[in-house]
Amino acid sequence: MAITEEPLALTSGEAATVERPLGALTRPKGGNGWRDWLSTVDHKKIGIMYGVAAMFFFVVGGIEALLIRLQLAAPDGQILSAEVYNQVFTMHGVTMVFLFIMPLAAAFANYLIPLQIGARDVAFPRLNALSFWIWISGAVFLNTSWIVGGGGADCGWFCYSPNSGLAFSPSHGVDFYVIGLQIAGVASLISAANLIVTVLNMRAPGMTLFRMPVLTWMLLVTQFLLLFALPVITVALFLLMFDRLFDAQFFNPETGGDPLLWQHLFWIFGHPEVYIIILPSFGIISEIIPTFSRKPIFGYSFMVFSGIAIGFMGWGVWAHHMFVSGIGPFSVAAFSLSTMFIAVPTGVKILNWLATMWGGKLRFTTAMLFAVGTVAMFTIGGLSGVTHSLAPADSQQTDTYYIVAHFHYVIFGGGVLGLMGGLYFWWPKIFGHCLNEFWGKVHFWVILVGFNLTFGPMHVVGLQGMSRRIDTYAAGYGFEFWNLVATIGSFIIALGVLIFFFNVWKSRRDAADLPAPGPDPWDARSLEWMLPSPTPEHNFDTIPVVESEDEWWHRKYGYDENKRVVRIATIEEAAQDGSATGVHLPAPSFWPLVLALGLPLIGYGLIFNLWLAVVGGALTGLAIYSWALEPVDDPDADHGHGHDDHHDDDDDGGDDHAADDSEPVTAGAEGGE
Amino acid sequence: MATATIDSPDTHAADGHDEHHTSTGISNTKLAMWAFLGSECLLFGGLISTYLLYKTRRGPGPDNTTIPTDIFDIPFTSVSSFVLLMSSLTMVLALSALTRGDNQATRAWLLSTAMLGGVFIGGQVYEFTSFLREGVGFTHNPASSAFFTLTGFHGVHVSLGIVMLMSLFVASKQGKLTPKNTETVEIVGLYWHFVDVVWIFIFTVIYLIPVE
Amino acid sequence: MSETLTEPHVDHDDAHEHPSDWAYIKIALILAVFTGIEVLTYFESALPIFENTSVTIATLMFLMVVKFYLVATWFMHLRFDNKIFSQLFVGGLILATGVYVIALAAFEFWA
Numbered sequence: 002m003a004i005t006e007e008p009l010a011l012t013s014g015e016a017a018t019v020e021r022p023l024g025a026l027t028r029p030k031g032g033n034g035w036r037d038w039l040s041t042v043d044h045k046k047i048g049i050m051y052g053v054a055a056m057f058f059f060v061v062g063g064i065e066a067l068l069i070r071l072q073l074a075a076p077d078g079q080i081l082s083a084e085v086y087n088q089v090f091t092m093h094g095v096t097m098v099f100l101f102i103m104p105l106a107a108a109f110a111n112y113l114i115p116l117q118i119g120a121r122d123v124a125f126p127r128l129n130a131l132s133f134w135i136w137i138s139g140a141v142f143l144n145t146s147w148i149v150g151g152g153g154a155d156c157g158w159f160c161y162s163p164n165s166g167l168a169f170s171p172s173h174g175v176d177f178y179v180i181g182l183q184i185a186g187v188a189s190l191i192s193a194a195n196l197i198v199t200v201l202n203m204r205a206p207g208m209t210l211f212r213m214p215v216l217t218w219m220l221l222v223t224q225f226l227l228l229f230a231l232p233v234i235t236v237a238l239f240l241l242m243f244d245r246l247f248d249a250q251f252f253n254p255e256t257g258g259d260p261l262l263w264q265h266l267f268w269i270f271g272h273p274e275v276y277i278i279i280l281p282s283f284g285i286i287s288e289i290i291p292t293f294s295r296k297p298i299f300g301y302s303f304m305v306f307s308g309i310a311i312g313f314m315g316w317g318v319w320a321h322h323m324f325v326s327g328i329g330p331f332s333v334a335a336f337s338l339s340t341m342f343i344a345v346p347t348g349v350k351i352l353n354w355l356a357t358m359w360g361g362k363l364r365f366t367t368a369m370l371f372a373v374g375t376v377a378m379f380t381i382g383g384l385s386g387v388t389h390s391l392a393p394a395d396s397q398q399t400d401t402y403y404i405v406a407h408f409h410y411v412i413f414g415g416g417v418l419g420l421m422g423g424l425y426f427w428w429p430k431i432f433g434h435c436l437n438e439f440w441g442k443v444h445f446w447v448i449l450v451g452f453n454l455t456f457g458p459m460h461v462v463g464l465q466g467m468s469r470r471i472d473t474y475a476a477g478y479g480f481e482f483w484n485l486v487a488t489i490g491s492f493i494i495a496l497g498v499l500i501f502f503f504n505v506w507k508s509r510r511d512a513a514d515l516p517a518p519g520p521d522p523w524d525a526r527s528l529e530w531m532l533p534s535p536t537p538e539h540n541f542d543t544i545p546v547v548e549s550e551d552e553w554w555h556r557k558y559g560y561d562e563n564k565r566v567v568r569i570a571t572i573e574e575a576a577q578d579g580s581a582t583g584v585h586l587p588a589p590s591f592w593p594l595v596l597a598l599g600l601p602l603i604g605y606g607l608i609f610n611l612w613l614a615v616v617g618g619a620l621t622g623l624a625i626y627s628w629a630l631e632p633v634d635d636p637d638a639d640h641g642h643g644h645d646d647h648h649d650d651d652d653d654g655g656d657d658h659a660a661d662d663s664e665p666v667t668a669g670a671e672g673g674e
Numbered sequence: 675m676a677t678a679t680i681d682s683p684d685t686h687a688a689d690g691h692d693e694h695h696t697s698t699g700i701s702n703t704k705l706a707m708w709a710f711l712g713s714e715c716l717l718f719g720g721l722i723s724t725y726l727l728y729k730t731r732r733g734p735g736p737d738n739t740t741i742p743t744d745i746f747d748i749p750f751t752s753v754s755s756f757v758l759l760m761s762s763l764t765m766v767l768a769l770s771a772l773t774r775g776d777n778q779a780t781r782a783w784l785l786s787t788a789m790l791g792g793v794f795i796g797g798q799v800y801e802f803t804s805f806l807r808e809g810v811g812f813t814h815n816p817a818s819s820a821f822f823t824l825t826g827f828h829g830v831h832v833s834l835g836i837v838m839l840m841s842l843f844v845a846s847k848q849g850k851l852t853p854k855n856t857e858t859v860e861i862v863g864l865y866w867h868f869v870d871v872v873w874i875f876i877f878t879v880i881y882l883i884p885v886e
Numbered sequence: 887m888s889e890t891l892t893e894p895h896v897d898h899d900d901a902h903e904h905p906s907d908w909a910y911i912k913i914a915l916i917l918a919v920f921t922g923i924e925v926l927t928y929f930e931s932a933l934p935i936f937e938n939t940s941v942t943i944a945t946l947m948f949l950m951v952v953k954f955y956l957v958a959t960w961f962m963h964l965r966f967d968n969k970i971f972s973q974l975f976v977g978g979l980i981l982a983t984g985v986y987v988i989a990l991a992a993f994e995f996w997a
Contacts, residue, residue, distance in 0.1 A: 700968045700970060700971075704971070705970065705974075708971040708975055709974050711974075712974045712977055712979075713978060714978070715978035715979050715982040716981065720986065722986075723986040726995065727990060727993055727995060748928045749925075752924075752928075755921065756921055759914075759917055759918070759953075762957055763910060763911065763913075763961075765961070766910045766960075767907055767910060770910070864962055867958070867961045870957060870961075871954050871957050871958060874950060874953045874954050874957065875950060877924075877950075878924065878946050878950040882924055882927060883943055883946055884939060884943075
């Protein structure tokens with residue numbers, strides 16, 4: 002915190018007086034061991050940790066999906082009991098949405114936003130670490146309900162009341178859902194505020210908003226959606242938590258509570274959430290497609306504005322999830338119309354991607370395959386989505402597998418495929434070696450085939466009337482064949498995921514024998530590619546001055562007198578070599594981790610024993626104050642105030658505590674000074 | 675052109691409070707605070723809407739049909755609302771004193787702000803206990819659950835604000851609060867005023883507008 | 887949301903021309919008077935006009951908005967500060983008002 006930072010940093014004739022601000026934890030010094038990962042505030046390391054954790058939960062959610070498909074492979078499945086089936090499909094949805102796709106998008110946001118806007122780090126590096134640790138503590142907390150909570154939540158990922166009440170869900174699963182998502186929500190809220198400030202305030206000279214890469218734009222819109230949507234789900238989760246833990250009367254119809262209130266609050270959050278999931282992927286393929294078409298993105302401003310329009314309109318369509326909830330004909334008609342309108346900006350995007358490829362010099366690398374696959378699969382999902390906007394049709398489709406098919410085409414086809422493409426695209430930048438292209442292509446085709454085999458047939462059985470969320474089905478309704486196909490498809494997806502992990506392993510093993518990818522293996526367009534691969538710790542040797550959109554590309558290419566594109570500089574000439582020394586970087590800290598550990602303790606305490614919550618709250622409070630009293634810049638660090646030539650304004654002085662005030666939603670996170 | 679780079683313009687922004695070295699020229703911290711306050715609008719909006727929806731939902735009876743509006747003590751709440759409103763004045767005066775470098779006055783105003791907030795919280799505790807004496811507890815009926823949740827959330831916000839104010843007070847005592855730190859005080863002030871405007875809304879919409 | 891995203895400009899004009907203490911006190915006095923009027927509406931005998939519920943509600947809402955505006959613009963310095971702050975805050979306010987008014991309308995709350 003700034004008010005303590007100043008005297009601590011300046012009055013210290015002897016460094017000894019400030020070495021250990023509270024005497025509790027020695028200031029971490031950095032390095033490469035595990036301690037460094039626990040205390041890092043480097044946005045790149047935090048991004049990698051988000052990515053690794055997200056892939057772990059992808060496997061967890063994937064295993065849950067396979068269990069569902071095994072159960073449904075044949076009529077009268079016996080693999081899971083009805084109770085466990087409810088838990089498994091609920092936790093599958095929750096895990097994939099909150100613990101896989103959102104953090105994987107956060108991985109890209111953390112790693113790439115500072116690089117794409119020409120910054121050394123995010124605006125608040127320690128808060129960034131805090132976001133990660135809080136998120137992962139919430140994620141682990143949520144999944145411990147399998148062990149200590151009597152099973153997972155069993156109310157579906159949108160957890161409709163009154164199914165979520167104690168009467169119908171007496172185990173602790175829903176309590177873990179409620180508190181786990183609140184913890185994860187705090188993480189996303191902090192991260193959203195942090196990244197919004199980063200994009201608005203940390204841009205390199207000349208990097209105007211309309212020179213920013215489309216990915217940064219889409220991630221910015223996503224952060225705004227998170228900023229405004231998370232408090233709404235927070236309210237809903239608190240009401241449900243009070244109902245379950247403290248006998249409040251919010252959703253109990255017998256005493257006058259209204260289950261519809263939950264539905265409204267959930268979907269006011271839930272629909273923007275759909276765009277929170279999909280927009281990062283849209284941004285990623287908007288980087289991949291121009292690169293491998295050797296053309297600038299078609300209609301840059303249309304791309305940006307349609308993304309903003311989607312962000313806006315996403316707030317006005319939530320009740321289309323509730324057409325059969327009895328919300329009245331006027332509401333149905335209004336939300337039906339608004340839903341049809343939101344197809345327009347989405348269509349604009351698809352058109353622009355196609356127009357970008359049109360006449361381009363296409364190179365079908367793995368990343369490009371995934372990007373094109375995203376466009377195609379998302380289009381299918383978008384079209385089935387339009388059929389839901391027609392309320393009479395939707396009334397028939399609701400709660401059938403047709404809906405399941407639709408949102409998997411959107412979320413898996415539109416979201417996950419794009420993120421996978423992003424992994425192939427930025428892998429060399431992050432790890433310094435490319436992923437193997439042959440195995441990458443195998444990965445893509447196996448996933449694509451498996452995906453369509455799994456979710457395509459669900460359109461059919463859905464329209465035939467097969468209900469979602471029912472643990473089994475009887476023979477003789479014509480569901481058998483397509484369900485078996487879907488199950489086979491799901492195992493093909495699993496094979497594809499295994500191929501990906503194999504590829505990761507193989508590419509790393511082979512990397513030593515292959516030529517290094519260099520700063521810019523794809524002949525790409527945005528600023529991160531002017532840095533060595535992997536990105537040096539300090540990012541830019543010197544902050545670039547930006548003169549145009551696609552800045553990096555314009556440093557490599559110009560136009561001759563006939564307006565033909567000509568090379569004006571080689572990659573080696575134009576790139577930075579990462580050799581700068583003495584760059585002043587924010588000092589690592591253990592306090593974000595300690596703070597984050599307090600929150601699940603509060604969660605367990607609320608469920609099992611309030612004394613534990615007191616301990617958790619005390620730990621959180623201690624961490625906040627210690628954090629605030631810890632000088633932002635470690636006075637003992639090698640690169641101290643003596644030579645901070647390259648310092649940029651990323652230190653977070655008093656900043657941190659101000660944003661910490663910002664989570665009164667968590668019991669213990671009082672604003673610290 | 676190809677390799678034109680210069681140093682970051684903010685090479686010496688060592689204390690993190692140099693407002694004029696960001697792309698927009700505004701401070702990171704303040705921007706983050708305002709983003710957070712924008713987000714809080716949706717939080718309180720949801721709680722207020724929940725209360726509005728439930729404000730006349732009496733339980734099925736016979737023991738749980740009293741709703742908070744039946745037993746509001748408007749004159750009492752008016753006084754505590756006024757106290758909170760005036761704490762916004764003392765907050766800006768604290769900031770203004772710090773800008774002038776008048777540490778004595780800064781501490782006096784910080785302390786009075788915290789104390790006014792404390793009076794407000796005391797009033798809320800009194801209100802809650804008097805409700806409990808009337809038998810209207812948190813679990814009484816949907817209206818009471820919504821009332822306690824909304825005003826309780828607000829009360830927690832005020833209490834956190836008091837903690838922040840007292841921390842500033844202590845920092846000032848230790849000589850760590852100088853005119854260079856006006857932004858820290860300003861940001862705590864923003865939070866405090868926000869909590870105040872939320873109560874302006876709650877006082878009118880929840881307490882004063884008559885329920886038929 | 888996007889209204890917050892103006893073109894970047896190096897804006898040095900948030901030079902904190904804070905009003906004088908006396909100006910703050912005047913604002914607080916106005917707030918106090920308004921609060922007094924608000925409370926008066928509770929005592930229907932105070933002014934016969936407040937026996938009409940619609941008039942009372944209209945008066946209360948008007949005074950509430952003015953008080954909110956005064957605190958936000960003066961005490962929170964929005965009128966002296968960078969536009970981005972106002973845009974963020976007003977963006978949140980408008981969004982909150984919009985979604986919750988519509989959600990309550992779906993419950994026929996306003997009917």
